[in-house]
Amino acid sequence: MAKSSSTKSREENGAPRGRKGDRADEIVTAAFEEFTVKGYAGTRLEDVASRAKVSKGLPYLYFKTKEELFKAVVRSVLTPAFDEMRELMLASDLPSEDFLKGPFLAFLQDLVKSRRMLIARLLISEGHKHPELTRFYYDHVVSKGIAALRAFIDRGVERGELKPTGLHDFPQLLVAPALMAVTWRSCSRPMPISTPMSF
Amino acid sequence: MAKSSSTKSREENGAPRGRKGDRADEIVTAAFEEFTVKGYAGTRLEDVASRAKVSKGLPYLYFKTKEELFKAVVRSVLTPAFDEMRELMLASDLPSEDFLKGPFLAFLQDLVKSRRMLIARLLISEGHKHPELTRFYYDHVVSKGIAALRAFIDRGVERGELKPTGLHDFPQLLVAPALMAVTWRSCSRPMPISTPMSF
Amino acid sequence: MAKSSSTKSREENGAPRGRKGDRADEIVTAAFEEFTVKGYAGTRLEDVASRAKVSKGLPYLYFKTKEELFKAVVRSVLTPAFDEMRELMLASDLPSEDFLKGPFLAFLQDLVKSRRMLIARLLISEGHKHPELTRFYYDHVVSKGIAALRAFIDRGVERGELKPTGLHDFPQLLVAPALMAVTWRSCSRPMPISTPMSF
Amino acid sequence: MAKSSSTKSREENGAPRGRKGDRADEIVTAAFEEFTVKGYAGTRLEDVASRAKVSKGLPYLYFKTKEELFKAVVRSVLTPAFDEMRELMLASDLPSEDFLKGPFLAFLQDLVKSRRMLIARLLISEGHKHPELTRFYYDHVVSKGIAALRAFIDRGVERGELKPTGLHDFPQLLVAPALMAVTWRSCSRPMPISTPMSF
DNA sequence: GATGAATGAGGATTCATTCAT
DNA sequence: GATGAATGAATCCTCATTCAT
Numbered sequence: 001m002a003k004s005s006s007t008k009s010r011e012e013n014g015a016p017r018g019r020k021g022d023r024a025d026e027i028v029t030a031a032f033e034e035f036t037v038k039g040y041a042g043t044r045l046e047d048v049a050s051r052a053k054v055s056k057g058l059p060y061l062y063f064k065t066k067e068e069l070f071k072a073v074v075r076s077v078l079t080p081a082f083d084e085m086r087e088l089m090l091a092s093d094l095p096s097e098d099f100l101k102g103p104f105l106a107f108l109q110d111l112v113k114s115r116r117m118l119i120a121r122l123l124i125s126e127g128h129k130h131p132e133l134t135r136f137y138y139d140h141v142v143s144k145g146i147a148a149l150r151a152f153i154d155r156g157v158e159r160g161e162l163k164p165t166g167l168h169d170f171p172q173l174l175v176a177p178a179l180m181a182v183t184w185r186s187c188s189r190p191m192p193i194s195t196p197m198s199f
Numbered sequence: 200m201a202k203s204s205s206t207k208s209r210e211e212n213g214a215p216r217g218r219k220g221d222r223a224d225e226i227v228t229a230a231f232e233e234f235t236v237k238g239y240a241g242t243r244l245e246d247v248a249s250r251a252k253v254s255k256g257l258p259y260l261y262f263k264t265k266e267e268l269f270k271a272v273v274r275s276v277l278t279p280a281f282d283e284m285r286e287l288m289l290a291s292d293l294p295s296e297d298f299l300k301g302p303f304l305a306f307l308q309d310l311v312k313s314r315r316m317l318i319a320r321l322l323i324s325e326g327h328k329h330p331e332l333t334r335f336y337y338d339h340v341v342s343k344g345i346a347a348l349r350a351f352i353d354r355g356v357e358r359g360e361l362k363p364t365g366l367h368d369f370p371q372l373l374v375a376p377a378l379m380a381v382t383w384r385s386c387s388r389p390m391p392i393s394t395p396m397s398f
Numbered sequence: 399m400a401k402s403s404s405t406k407s408r409e410e411n412g413a414p415r416g417r418k419g420d421r422a423d424e425i426v427t428a429a430f431e432e433f434t435v436k437g438y439a440g441t442r443l444e445d446v447a448s449r450a451k452v453s454k455g456l457p458y459l460y461f462k463t464k465e466e467l468f469k470a471v472v473r474s475v476l477t478p479a480f481d482e483m484r485e486l487m488l489a490s491d492l493p494s495e496d497f498l499k500g501p502f503l504a505f506l507q508d509l510v511k512s513r514r515m516l517i518a519r520l521l522i523s524e525g526h527k528h529p530e531l532t533r534f535y536y537d538h539v540v541s542k543g544i545a546a547l548r549a550f551i552d553r554g555v556e557r558g559e560l561k562p563t564g565l566h567d568f569p570q571l572l573v574a575p576a577l578m579a580v581t582w583r584s585c586s587r588p589m590p591i592s593t594p595m596s597f
Numbered sequence: 598m599a600k601s602s603s604t605k606s607r608e609e610n611g612a613p614r615g616r617k618g619d620r621a622d623e624i625v626t627a628a629f630e631e632f633t634v635k636g637y638a639g640t641r642l643e644d645v646a647s648r649a650k651v652s653k654g655l656p657y658l659y660f661k662t663k664e665e666l667f668k669a670v671v672r673s674v675l676t677p678a679f680d681e682m683r684e685l686m687l688a689s690d691l692p693s694e695d696f697l698k699g700p701f702l703a704f705l706q707d708l709v710k711s712r713r714m715l716i717a718r719l720l721i722s723e724g725h726k727h728p729e730l731t732r733f734y735y736d737h738v739v740s741k742g743i744a745a746l747r748a749f750i751d752r753g754v755e756r757g758e759l760k761p762t763g764l765h766d767f768p769q770l771l772v773a774p775a776l777m778a779v780t781w782r783s784c785s786r787p788m789p790i791s792t793p794m795s796f
Numbered sequence: 797g798a799t800g801a802a803t804g805a806g807g808a809t810t811c812a813t814t815c816a817t
Numbered sequence: 818g819a820t821g822a823a824t825g826a827a828t829c830c831t832c833a834t835t836c837a838t
Contacts, residue, residue, distance in 0.1 A: 039324060041240030044811065055820045057814085066812065124382050125238060125324025176379045177372075183323050183382060184371065222801085243828065254803045259830065437722060439638030442832065453799045455835085464833065522780050523636060523722025574777050575770075581721050581780060582769065620822085641807060652824045657809065 024062045024072075026052045031059075032073045036118035040070060040126040070126070071133050077119040078137055081111065082145040089148045096156030100174075108178045117182045124183070149174050223261040223271075225251045230258075231272045235317035239269055239325040269325070270332050276318040277336055280310065281344040288347045295355030299373075307377040316381045323382070348373050422460045422470075424450045429457075430471045434516035438468060438524040468524070469531050475517040476535055479509065480543040487546045494554030498572075506576045515580045522581070547572055621659040621669075623649045628656075629670045633715035637667055637723040667723070668730050674716040675734055678708065679742040686745045693753030697771075705775045714779045721780070746771050 030052035034043040045066055049056045063069040088107055092099050111117050127134045149171035156162035167173060229251035233242040244265055248255050262268035287306055291298050310316050326333040348370035355361035366372060428450035432441040443464055447454045461467040486505055490497050509515050525532045547569035554560035565571060627649035631640040642663055646653050660666035685704055689696050708714050724731040746768035753759035764770060 037327075039238070039240065039328070041238065042328070045813085046811075056822090057820060058818090060813070061818075120382075121323055124320055128236075129238070129241070172383065173376075173379070176375055179379065179382065180372070180375045183319075183378065244830085245828080256804065256831080257802060260801070263830095265829070435725075437636070437638065437726070439636065440726070443834085444832075454801090455799060456797090458834070459797075518780075519721055522718055526634075527636070527639065570781065571774075571777070574773055577777065577780065578770070578773050581717075581776065584721050584724060642809085643807075654810080654825065655823060658822070661809095663808070 023052075023054060023058065027054065027059050027062060027069070028072050028076050031069050032077065032119075033115075035070065035073055035122055036115065040066075040122070040129070045069070067130065071130065074119060074122065074133060074137065077116050078141055081116055081119075082141045085145055086148045089152050096152070096159065096161035099152075104174075108175065112178050112181050117178065120179060120182050146171055222251070222253060222257065226253065226258050226261060226268070227271050227275050230268050231276065231318075232314075234269065234272055234321055235314065239265075239321070239328065244268070266329065270329065273318060273321065273332060273336065276315050277340055280315055280318075281340045284344055285347045288351045295351070295358065295360035298351075303373075307374065311377050311380050316377065319378055319381050345370055421450075421452060421456065425452065425457050425460060425467070426470050426474050429467050430475065430517075431513075433468065433471055433520055434513065438464075438520070438527070443467070465528065469528065472517060472520065472531060472535065475514050476539050479514055479517075480539045483543055484546045487550050494550070494557065494559035497550075502572075506573065510576050510579050515576065516584075518577060518580050519584050544569055620649070620651060620655065624651065624656050624659060624666070625669050625673050628666050629674065629716075630712075632667065632670055632719055633712065637663075637719070637726065642666070664727065668727065671716060671719065671730060671734065674713050675738055678713055678716075679738045682742055683745045686749045693749070693756065693758035696749075701771075705772065709775050709778045714775065717776055717779050743768055 027048065031043070031048045034048050034051060038047075043066075045059055046056050048069070049059055052059075059069060063072060085107065088103060092103055094102060123134070150168060153162060153167055153171055153174075157164045157168070226247065230242070230247045233247050233250060237246075242265075244258050245255050247268070248258055251258075258268060262271060284306065287302060291302055293301065322333065322336075349367060352361060352366050352370055352373075356363045356367070425446065429441070429446045432446050432449060436445075441464075443457055444454050446467070447457055450457075457467060461470060483505065486501060490501055492500065521532070521535075548566060551560060551565055551569055551572075555562045555566070624645065628640070628645045631645050631648060635644075640663075642656050643653050645666070646656055649656075656666060660669060682704065685700060689700055691699065720731065720734075747765060750759060750764050750768055750771075754761045754765070
């Protein structure tokens with residue numbers, strides 16, 4: 001998340017860069033940490049500001065409201081994560097199972113280890129309060145990820161590398177273990193992330 | 200929650216309000232609905248009260264604080280759900296796969312259809328703010344459910360009905376689809392709950 | 399205080415007797431203890447009720463409001479205390495100084511030792527919120543006590559036993575040490591009550 | 598309280614509101630007035646705020662809780678009062694009786710006339726709810742005042758100006774008349790403060 | 797008379813947001 | 818642009834008081 005805007009997302013969140021380290025980015029980063037730890041309602045903008053080492057009023061210069069900041073946080077994590085996954089799916093030409101057990105698993109494990117998956121908990125807990133956000137991201141980001149997964153599955157089936165199963169209809173099951181790991185962990189018990197196989 | 204008032208008051212029908220009133224139950228039910236819809240912080244006790252058709256102050260007569268009420272809600276949903284599951288696992292002697300595809304799947308589908316699984320979202324989103332609650336329920340309720348699942352798997356393996364897989368180590372994967380369904384749905388997209396097959 | 403209504407104050411506070419121990423008295427006694435410890439605002443009628451071993455609603459059967467109960471408490475302590483003092487002043491014919499150093503000092507010391515003087519703190523802290531009470535008691539009870547003290551002083555002066563001093567004008571100084579002792583003690587430091595002499 | 602803002606803001610005149618605003622001082626002053634009139638429990642922070650002409654929330658910016666504000670009030674009155682007294686005792690070299698009947702009496706009379714002595718009533722009525730406050734002030738402020746009084750008395754005795762009496766043991770009796778005056782007045786009846794003589 | 801469940805006004809406290817500097 | 822003092826709506830919780838039983 002830290003480097004989310006390093007690629008291309010400069011102007012969409014209206015952040016000025018400034019050579020001494022994008023304040024907006026620092027605020028978003030701090031907000032991410034606060035939000036994932038305390039939840040939306042539990043996060044005080046003042047704490048976000050302190051964590052970002054800026055004054056209490058500054059976040060309002062970049063983000064009109066707390067909700068806008070929240071959306072910026074989701075944006076800054078989700079978009080890169082799904083972009084990465086899509087790139088990954090297209091970049092390899094390994095046999096399906098090898099790919100799943102190799103790079104894809106590694107990707108999921110990284111995801112789970114990184115704090116970025118915590119965004120999942122945020123979406124689960126707060127998503128319904130921000131329906132446009134949820135819908136927007138579902139429609140523009142998540143659905144693309146799912147499409148990529150589905151395309152991957154279909155290709156594997158075509159090649160005879162995968163059995164045609166219900167997976168085509170619910171490709172999200174491929175990432176279910178990662179989600180499971182995160183939700184499970186969030187309920188205080190670590191659960192090792194194993195292969196998404198046996199599917 | 201389901202059967203909390205089993206002690207002396209009216210049954211499932213809208214019987215006359217008892218004198219001593221299982222108002223506590225009505226409050227817990229109302230609170231469950233508010234909490235699942237609005238989250239912990241977003242729920243106003245006053246709304247819980249109105250929903251339960253009682254005065255603003257009454258919830259405090261039964262639950263010292265908002266947190267106590269929250270705990271009571273979790274308790275009232277979680278305990279019966281896990282008890283039910285354990286009973287189910289012990290009650291049947293069908294071949295493992297038949298059981299999983301039959302009664303067990305039906306149970307999960309019921310669970311997902313019922314609003315009770317919404318408690319999962321609550322635990323995911325708010326659990327970390329109530330660590331003792333989480334730990335208590337993990338230790339006393341969840342772990343028993345997991346043990347039951349594991350026993351079931353082991354029995355199936357012994358009988359040669361199931362292949363020995365990593366499932367023994369993470370039996371919670373058996374309910375993962377249900378959890379997936381709920382979390383997915385909570386992000387605004389319905390996802391049919393299918394068989395926990397391929398297991 | 400305990401036995402305040404044993405003498406003559408039965409009907410004025412509307413208390414029924416009932417052979418098994420005047421409930422009203424028990425409530426007043428309990429209230430006295432709560433009020434002196436917690437102050438007026440800090441006292442919960444529910445705690446008064448528990449202390450008196452009666453139900454939460456009972457005090458309202460005897461005392462229309464919390465304030466009425468408070469007044470009853472003041473009444474039950476002040477009246478007997480001043481009555482006692484007046485009787486004392488009239489009962490003796492010792493030389494003035496002997497009387498002051500003997501029975502009168504003993505009386506003050508008893509007063510201070512007893513919990514009854516705590517009523518002073520109540521009047522100091524809460525008196526201004528109950529002006530009619532204060533005025534009534536000043537006019538009907540306190541002023542009689544002062545008059546008795548003044549009469550005693552004047553008699554002593556007439557007899558040549560006491561020097562004519564400002565004491566005539568502020569006879570309350572005779573009890574000042576007792577008041578001092580109580581107020582001082584209430585600020586957490588015990589102060590022995592010595593002779594009201596050297597006056 | 599009197600000179601609390603001695604650091605950098607306007608003096609006794611209604612000078613322009615400073616930018617950084619010694620709002621804290623204004624709030625403490627307003628709180629002092631509310632507390633002395635209404636008591637601790639009876640004071641609504643909202644009223645304090647209005648009296649100080651600030652918003653409801655501002656007091657919480659300076660004082661975490663109502664209790665902290667209360668402590669600040671006590672501090673702001675007590676400390677200067679006792680400091681003043683100690684300075685007074687050391688500053689003069691008049692014969693003991695002249696000092697008592699002159700500057701010291703004047704000091705007490707001023708004290709009683711000023712509203713500062715009302716703090717005494719606060720301590721009497723609310724002190725027991727704030728034991729650390731009471732103890733702290735006793736140990737650090739009051740006891741020093743008493744020590745100064747005792748030193749003064751002893752010096753007088755050494756010089757043969759005062760008779761050795763119990764006063765050495767309870768020097769607080771020197772201020773008893775002032776305390777008496779205040780407590781008495783608080784019970785609605787003014788009592789002139791006369792000489793602390795006859796001691 | 798007694799009980800204790802129920803009511804609801806009232807007050808402490810928090811925090812998103814604004815704005816003068 | 819930055820700052821942080823100030824605002825005030827919102828919400829938890831308490832408790833005097835009422836009332837059905």
